[in-house]
């Protein structure tokens with residue numbers, strides 16, 4: 459069979475599903491390439507991760523086109539999920555990518571994970587994800603809520619590989635013991651958390667205090683900041699700024715209704731994420747100077 463792969467979101471981040479499909483079809487002896495609109499294929503796999511990415515509008519030539527991914531609101535498991543990813547289709551990325559756990563114990567109203575993946579469960583060991591690589595981007599949604607996840611963290615510390623949990627850790631679950639464990643891990647750059655609502659501030663501050671006790675400095679801490687109402691997000695942001703941690707604003711999007719995003723939300727997110735501007739001034743000053 460002649461297989462075409464189409465990564466709709468582009469190539470800023472490798473698409474794990476497409477890497478698994480590539481490995482699966484190579485094992486079947488099929489030929490495989492990135493989609494060329496002038497070529498005809500037996501089957502095309504078209505994957506989209508983000509709902510806000512524009513869809514493909516080119517005409518594709520194939521007997522069958524299989525769409526998948528959260529971007530298409532398709533949450534079913536990949537038929538070849540057990541296959542390991544084929545990194546050769548993304549030679550520009552050097553890290554390993556994967557999950558140690560799937561799912562989450564919580565049910566935040568704005569989040570698609572509970573609907574898509576259900577409750578937390580063990581998924582892979584760190585060695586399986588690494589495939590001999592020295593660094594890994596781990597996309598777990600709540601690794602600290604899983605006994606298996608905590609065991610893997612211990613192994614990560616022992617292996618001395620570098621990791622990034624790019625979806626953030628749950629600050630509510632950072633006990634003294636977990637803070638100690640996190641301090642033994644080599645991080646690619648940041649330890650990430652989230653501070654999406656006002657009630658999330660207190661547990662985050664407590665987690666930071668514990669991490670500080672075990673030698674983790676605030677500049678190593680990165681915090682996702684959900685921007686729904688700008689005033690509330692700004693209050694949370696000021697607290698983070700005073701502490702010297704790194705906030706990253708993410709505009710709230712409702713996956714079902716495709717909420718309209720206000721100009722104010724966009725400006726605030728831009729202000730927070732442009733570090734030179736963010737460090738130089740407060741939102742109130744910046745807001746006063748820019749045109750509507």
Ligand code: SF4
Pocket residue numbers: 562563564565566569570571572599600628
């Ligand atoms: S804790 Fe994180 S992953 Fe879990 S439901 Fe809330 S936002 Fe989603």
